[in-house]
Amino acid sequence: MLKKYLIVSKKILPDVYEKVIEARNLINDGNVKGISEAVKKVGISRSTYYKYKDYVFSPSENSIGRKAVITMMLRHEKGVLSNVLNQISSVKANILTINQSIPINGKASVSVSLDISDIEQSIDDVILDMKKIKGVSTVKLISIE
Known part of the structure; x- marks a missing residue:
């Protein structure tokens, strides 16, 4: 994974x-x-x-590989966030939290925490697939445990 x-x-x-x-x-x-x-x-x-800072993480004892936090910059257009959430669902990740900023200059920052214990591909592949979605500017893995 x-x-x-x-x-x-x-x-x-x-x-x-x-x-x-x-x-x-x-x-x-x-x-x-x-x-x-x-x-x-x-x-x-x-x-x-x-x-x-973006490459070293400290795993917790009980949940190695079970949770991840991803941040994204999304264009302020209809359906972009919905497409991202559908992509997350399609890889069998469970959304724990979503935080979205107010769009500024046509873009909004979105932070998503995920339960990734059931995903069937690597988190890197999930991020690459998210980057391919129209309207997604950047995707970054913030932490994983």
């Missing part, structure tokens, strides 16, 4: 990966004012944080 990903023990990796996750958690939990404060607190540079 997740052919492009590996589960690797932290013991063999440089500590920078764990620090990136720690900085992201500080930001997401609101424990710091911003990225600069978070990276100072964990002892990494801003460039290191930006380099790895």
Whole structure:
């Protein structure tokens, strides 16, 4: 299912990966004012944080490979979101939450959290298929557990 990903023990990796996750958690939990404060607190540079922030995730113990969060930029046109949701349904992913911003300059940001425990293809293939939908500008995997 997740052919492009590996589960690797932290013991063999440089500590920078764990620090990136720690900085992201500080930001997401609101424990710091911003990225600069978070990276100072964990002892990494801003460039290191930006380099790895979209590529390192910390899985939870009970649900490895079961949930994913995807963000998209969609054109503000009839049926675009509906087509995305139909695509998600067709791969047997279950939608847990949907958050959509107000369209600005003809585009809206949409964040979708999914239960992917029943999908029959890789999450990478799901994202590639979503990118092919007319009206979808960008699709990005934010986190997976």
